[in-house]
Amino acid sequence: MRKIFNCLYVALFRTIEDDGVEHSGYMSFMILLSIFPFLVFLLALTSFLGASELGQNFIQIFLESLPEQATESIEKRIRELLSAPPQSLMNLAIVGSIWTASSFVECLRTILNRVYQIKSPPPYIRRRLLSIIQFLIISALITFTMFLLVVIPILFTKIPIILETIEKYKIILNFIRYFLILILLFLGASSLYYILPNVKLNFIDVFPGALLTVILWIISGYLLSTYIVYYNQLNLMYGSLGSIIVTLIFFYIINMIFIYGAEFNYLMKNYENIE
Template sequence: MTIPLQSQFLWIWRYLMRPLWRALVRFLDHDGPMLGASIAFSILLAIFPFVLFLVALSGVLGQDTAVRDFIGYAFEYLPVEVGRTIYPVIANIMFSPPKGGIMTFSMIGTLWVASSGVESLRTALDRAYGVESRRPFWWRRLQGLGFVVGGALGILIVMLLIVAGPLVWSAFAALVPVPETLEATYNSARYLAGGLALAFVIWGLYRLLPNVKQHWFNPIPGTLFATISWLLAATLYSMYLQNIANYTVTYGSLGGVIGAMMFFSFTAMIFIFGAELNAALMEQSRDDSVPDQDGSDGIAGQIDTGEIPRRVTARVILFDSADNVLLFRHHDGNCHDPRRPEIVDFWVTPGGDVEPDEVLSDAALRG
């Protein structure tokens, strides 16, 4: 059975091009480039304290070599010019570890600075999803510290597995003759493992940081986009720095720092766009599930829309067993971004009053 060309085009537009276009519009409306520059500064500010904590933690656990292996492994993915800029500082941290211990006041301050990078990502994600962070300040900071500590422990565990992998492979190759093609496949699998680890980290940030409830599979499209785009951008930016750009001519001794900041800025914008893509797909899914306003589709035809308050232009979403309107959507200009109207969800109470989305979760549990 052959699918008509028009149907193929409509499918591509509906499930690929339209979400990407919506994500681009949201990205620009939410000042994605400016947020990317802000996050780039936070990353540059947080990366060295994070490595400092990682070195201190590895010393406590007796895994000093794992940190060095991780640094070398991570730098294989970075553009060469960016690695040359930040590696001397990281090498100084690795080979001159801090004295005192992991729970000193200076180390606690280091953790605090490192968690500030997580906070900058949270701000960008909340804006991408069009929500405000109502979590207490202490909870946000505690979650940020948890990401830093958990990330450090995860790095050490993954590096132990990566280091143990060649040992197991060598023992296996000594017992069983291994073809060269299979050995090449194994070497490629190591890089694939790095890409999967990056994807898992991005998925976790999309899933846990924003103040929005979502299913575990909702962040997957943005995760795939961000992972593939970042790996491609790192390769292209490395080629650009080596063959075209020369920041040293313009910025002198700061050329390497500027190059690193540009790379981190591109990284942050890719990360933000992935979140905007997730939000656009969630919005499109909600819109597709809403019946038409004329009542010709689904249960909406059974409802008298005159029950909805006149001050609202609404589309019915949810009804109770007695066909009373419980939830509708309307366009409200008084939202997070005053430059363009957003769609905001409200519940209709039995008395006809309208309550904002603070009661959505409670009403959903009841209804």
């Protein structure tokens, strides 16, 4: 227990020392820059597979799981893409989204290499190619996740007995759905911690930070939503840009927590050497 508290404490200072504050801002910009091309790419991918409604339903579930105030500035455009994907931009969007989203993957790798003190990362071209491959793998995993979250519940509703059970235990099943989303968040964070840094890790090495990250994401999302509802002063300062600022703040917080979780993983793994 002492080890855990020491790592939590030291990770705060290491996050600042490793420029986690600055990287969080850059990562927030990259998310905002890449989210729309990525969604267009995702819709194009599911449409190519003959399951366009699958992508739309998944994005709908994803939006519902985020704080409403944090996605207000981008939700309108996302819903426009869902209702009428711009077919004329599909080819351009595929190329643009792969490059932009892989840039975000490369951004994550850079900060994780900084956390793990990787002094000599691979050459730039190799890193970019690796980022593109990893982005495509992540997209495939998201498509598989869509199947789990969207298709399986739809199949269940086709069975009368299960449909009656769903209506009877709707609250419990909604709780289970959100619990599954948390599990997927944990698996997603663990995967990023595991595959992105240029260092060999075991799953047990990334488990503590991934768990901490998901817990802090939940807490921070709730606190941010509460603040915006009851104590919001951003509109007075930023006017019509308030919703965009809220979105950037939300991305900034989740990125800072992600970096903090990586620092926690590093300290837990190398505690004896640091102590």
